Amino acid sequence: MYEERFWRVLQMSLKIFNDIIALLANALRFYALKYFVGIFVQKEESRWKHVSILYIIGWAWTSAISLLFSSPAMNILSNITSLFLIFFPYRIKKTKKCLAVFIIYVINALVDSIVILSLTKYTMGQPVNQVYECITSFALLFIAIIIQRTTEPEKEITLPALNMAALLMVPVVSIVYIYYLIIVAHEIKEIVIFAALALLFINILIFYLYHSLLKFYSARMNEQVFKQMLEVYSYQLDIARESEERVKALRHxxxxxxxxxxxxxxxxxxxxxxxxxxxxxxxxxxxxxYSTTGNQEIDGVLNYMLQKANETLNQVDVQINIPEDLYFNNFNICVILGNLVDNAVREASKSKEKLLTIKMQIKQEVLLIFIENSYSGKILEKRNGLQTTQPELAIHGIGLENVKKVVIANGGEIKIDYTSNRFCVQVLLYMSRIKN
The missing domain is CATH 1.20.5 (Single alpha-helices involved in coiled-coils or other helix-helix interfaces)
Incomplete structure (x- = not known):
């Protein structure tokens, strides 16, 4: 009787010990996930200040499912839902969230499969020793740290939908294929392990391919911006030369x-x-x-853009009230102003009214920019903001959403309002916080 009680207590103690090891292994895995998440998003993109609580909720949710149910399907569902929960507060597009979730999960699943199939005689649905879960978690952490340290920080750019869809297909197909192999060819472990290693290598490469595409489109976008700025300076130089000739003629x-x-x-x-x-x-x-503020950068951008506006629009109202002795050589202001005016001129030219209003002034070391234009009434509104109607989103300017990021990065604020036929953007920039 005492022996039975002893063995019962021992078994219970071992079960509790195994459960504790499983909880610790899962906690280490979620710590590794934090590195993976950091590859795709920045802290500034989160709507919430304390996102760590989501990792705790995800850890508790997946741990409970794993301990209560020995179902691979339930484990897959709990892991994917916890990843979506972690990405929930981040202001990024849905396609990017899906890519991040599935590629992180598939690397998790592939590492898990390689470790377990290499060290045990596993069959689908069989419980796994918690020691192997610890090995899996350490391997994930190692991979996550290497990837994060060998990739550049996230670029403020969105890839075209076709590129995102192509990248997303790789982890999705990998998940289906590896689970198919485990079910069908589980007796031939060498084939499954080799396939899992190959898929793991391919999915890790997706991280680098994703960042290479970001770098490519970022370079094209910067090239377009610099080309536009070169045209701005060239146009401003022509204006200055023509004005000088007029002064010479008058002096003569x-x-x-x-x-x-x-x-x-x-x-x-x-x-x-x-x-x-x-x-x-x-x-x-x-x-x-059209603009004579005395600041070459602002005058150049406005004169270049407004020359186009006066050619295509019916009414252009410009009110610039900036002190002539004020000087700030800032590329970001030119990028913000140039893209907002360019967007306004383009959309106003598509409308019947063809109206544009631009106001700029400085009050108490605060630069205020007000741009209002008529538009055709067609706006694609999404949860994360407004979607451009342009076909080449990634290389045509930097878009309103990315203008927001530039404004916020310079310590400013931006407000967007629109009615059925008017679109208005207001920008507030603190002169002391503008980054050179």
């Missing part, structure tokens, strides 16, 4: 103008003098120079 004829004005003054022909002076003023003004 100043003697004749003084004689003419003196003659009018002697005759008291005030109306004629006013008309004459008005004509001189009109001659001095360059019709291509």
């Amino acid at each position: 004829d100043i003697k004749h103008h003084i004689i003419e004005l003196s003659a009018m003054a002697k005759k008291n022909n005030n109306d004629d003098m006013i008309k004459y002076l008005s004509g001189m003023k009109d001659f001095m003004l360059n019709p291509k120079e």
Whole structure:
């Protein structure tokens, strides 16, 4: 009787010990997942300040399912749902979330399969010794750290949907294939292990392929931005040259103008003098120079963009109130302003009204930008923001969502409003926090 009780207590103690080991192994696995998640997203993209609680919930959820049910299907479901839960607060597109979830899960599943099939005689549904779960967790952590240290931080860019779909197919097909092999060819362990190793290698390469594509599209986008800025500076140089020629012409004829004005003054022909002076003023003004803030970067961007606007739109209202002695050489401001005005001009040109309003002013060391335009009334609204109607999202400008990121990165704020026929963007930038 005492022996039975002893063995019963011993078995219970061993079960508790095994459960504790399983919980610790799962905790280590979720710690490794944190590295994997960091490859796809940045902390700044999260709507929540404390995302660690989601890892704890995911750990508790998967641990409970694993301990209560010996079902591979339930384990798959619990792991995938916990990954989606972890990515929930991040402001990224659904395609990117799906890619991240499935590629992280498939690497998890493949490492698990390789460890267990290499060290045990496993059959589907059979419980696994917790020691092997610990080995799996350490292997995952090792892989995650290597990938994170050998890939660059996430770029502020979105890949085209076709590229994302192609990348997503690799982990999805890998999951189906490896579980098919485990069920059908479990007796030929060498084949399953070799297939799992090959799939693991391919899926790890997907991380590097994904970041290579980001780098490629980022380079194309930067090339487009720099090309546009080169055109801006070239156009501003032409304006400056033309204005200088007008000044030279006026200076050359100043003697004749003084004689003419003196003659009018002697005759008291005030109306004629006013008309004459008005004509001189009109001659001095360059019709291509819409912005004269004294800041070459802002003047260049606005003059270049507004030249296009005046060619295609019916009404363009520009009010710039920036001190001439204020100087800030900042590429980010030009990128923000250039993309917002470019988007506004393009959308306004598609509408019937063809209206554009631009206001800029500085109040108490705060730069305020207000841009309003008419538009055709077609907006693709998604959960994470507004989707552009342009066919080449990844290389056409940087898009409103990425303009938001640039504004926030410079310590600013952005607000977007729209009605049935008006689209308005307001940007607030603190001069002291703008990054050079």
